[in-house]
Amino acid sequence: MIAACWFTGKDILMQIPVPRKKNLRRSLTYAGAALLILVVTLYLALPVAALFFRIPPETFFAALGNPEVQSALYLSLITTTITLTVVVIVGTPFAYFHTRLDYPGKMIVETLIDLPLVLPPAVAGVALLVLWGRVGFLGRYFNLFGISIAFTTTAVIMAQIFVASPFYLRQAKSLFEQFDLSYEYTARTLGASPARTFLTVTLPMTAGGLVSGAVMTFGRALGEFGATIMFAGNLPGVTQTMPLAVYVGMEGNLTIGLTISILLVIISFVIMIAVRYLAHREASHA
């Protein structure tokens, strides 16, 4: 056993006899830990790996040219990009005001922000339909002017916003709550207006965390299924996003289902790597 001598600071070699029983217990603990890590890792990795081995690469690349795949990919990317833009533009100032201001019913709003995280997506879809459907509480009035929301691409975006926005809002809220106010106070005493302070101090100093929240939101919106199928339906080219196309593919053309699944896995990997990189950068800056 190597240990540092307490007064010289030099490494010295010490032979401390370790009891046999203790040694055996330690080895068993390590073996148990290794087995646990292996089982959990395989449980998570094997299904994902199996996807890649199910179809040969040439079939995968050929299927990428399929109009159904391209249409679902295009629709998913367009809708998730719009969703993300709306969530960031509306969600950032909302989270800031919510954090900085005390207002009646703040706790209720706080709970409502988190609600979509625990609400089954299908229920979220039904709720949206009951509100915005052709005979819904609000939808019926829009219908009078010939505006139909349910079962359109707009409905896809609304479902994604409902389900995915908490990921961004929670992150933004937590960042603004933890932000050291002395930075904002300093900017104000130096002559900056509240808006300028937010844009030039608070926002840049929380940007890493906000981007990481945005990436998670993008990922959740991309994988949205339950609320979308309930509120927007499954119309190819209009509301059939990638997860919905996987569902249809698995019932008919398996290659299409698998190809889109692999695409989603790749995108999810890229998202997770981006989030980890941003979190690491944030931690090293702090």
Add this chain to the structure above:
Amino acid sequence: MLDVVITRTLRDFTLDLEFAVRAGEILVLMGSNGSGKSTTLNIIAGLLSPDAGCIRLNGSTLCEPARGADTPVEDRKIGYVFQNTAVFPHLTARDNIAFGLRARRIPPLEIRKRVDALLGATHISDLSLVNAGNLSGGQKQRVALARAMAIQPALLMLDEPFTALDTESTRDIKGLIRKFVTEMQIPCIIVTHRQTDSTDIGDRALVLCAGKKEWEGVPREMPEECLVCQCL
């Protein structure tokens, strides 16, 4: 000239204070942790409101709740250096110092001139393009001080400015503050724990205890019982 008469109910006691600081004078505010020193600075800066009283700077009222007068923080022209320096880590030292000047829409040429002069005066010219997040505690303190001075404030307030500094830097910064306050003829308030700081730089000291004035006078004449009392 700064005139302060303030009352504010805090969690543990009521801050009830009256004092004045003349132009070119440095008042050292002393007291134990939680005695109301930083709260006093925050009220003067406009970051907190007093329950009652009046704050006047060079004849104009900054705050007087009874009359509904309350000048916004950004219009008070107060250079305030926080205890943690609050140097913006995403900006360079130069951009930190220029921050207040840009917010006040000073012409770029004038900004460059003032920033260069302050970088030189605080001995951080070679660090001007370094991101402030990468500076040492002492260097950050210099940037924060230069940034507060850049706006040519009507009042300078520093909360524990010497804690992160070594002996040489402390002497240097004290000299710089004294020179600035004398040249600009502005009142200055420095919050500190250390009695040596008060005798080194303070023209007058005010000892706070649980929100009340315990003693006020020339730092060298601070009575022994005040030095050993619970307030310091």
